[in-house]
Amino acid sequence: MSRSERLLQLLQLLRGHRYPISGAELANQLNISLRTLYRDIRSLQAQGAIIEGEAGLGYVLREGFVLPPLMFSAQEIEALVLGARWVAERADAQLAEAATQAMSKISAVVTPELRYRLDESPLLVGPSDNHSFCQPQVLDIRRAIEAECKLVIQYQDQQGQQTERTIWPFAIGFFDNVRLVVGWCELRNDSRNFRVDRIASLKVTDIRYPRRRQTLLNDWYRQKNIPRK
Structure with missing residues (x-):
């Protein structure tokens, strides 16, 4: 492992702990000596990382340090x-x-x-002939999600029946051939998925929905038993 890679790994270890972690534990996880660890911490501090603590007490990284892109592997x-x-x-x-x-x-x-x-880079992405996700609706939906505003949509279900829904959009699912809007549906009084290509029309209102977007998303994760990444 190069020194730059070791410094990057040390930063990642510190970022993963909200409370002080001992130098001995850091050195053990990095498979280095305490002397090398102390030198690496001084190097990071010299580069602007706000690392608080000292030998025997443990170390914690305060927010605000931006990792230089040149340290990407x-x-x-x-x-x-x-x-x-x-x-x-x-x-x-x-x-x-x-x-x-x-x-x-x-x-x-x-x-x-x-x-x-x-x-x-030899890693390529093949073209797609499905352009439903490039529809103007996607931009409007993202704008509504960002502003936490209600959407009024004319939606056609799988059976071809069209209904008007007022939804609280809080996420968009990006699949290979379809885009799904995840939102709280006032008609169903529950979270629902809506295919973008089945939205005949939509209106972004200026009405803020009563719950925070992140709260709705967290509840949806728990409801679906989906682990957070």
Whole structure:
């Protein structure tokens, strides 16, 4: 393991603990000596990491330190490339443009070796002939989710019956061939999934729904027994 990789792993270990973790435990997990650990902590502090604590008491990383992109590993860079390419091919125009801009920013600061990985990654995303997820509705839905505002939709179910629903959208599921809006349905008084390609029309209201988006999402995770990642 290179020193830069070790420093990155040390930061990740510290980020995973809200309370002080002993130097002995950190050194054991990194398979290094305490002397090397203390030197690495001083290096991170010199780079701007707010690491509080001292030998015998433990260490904790305070919020606010941004990891330089140049410390990404080669595989992490390729994972970012693959994700950005998927978004560019499968998401709406705004997200596609954001993915391209993000990769340009990373390319401007990484080392030449990692820049080569960015430009020449062999991990490709195939084209898709399903463009339902590129409909203008997706942008409106994302805007409603961000603002935590109610949506009024004309929705056609699997049997072809159309109903008007007022929903509290709190997530969008990105599948290969379909996009699902997850929201609280006032008609059903429960959480429901709505296929974007079955929404005939929608209106973003300026009415805030009464519960926070994250609360609705957390309740949905628990209801579906889906582990958080």
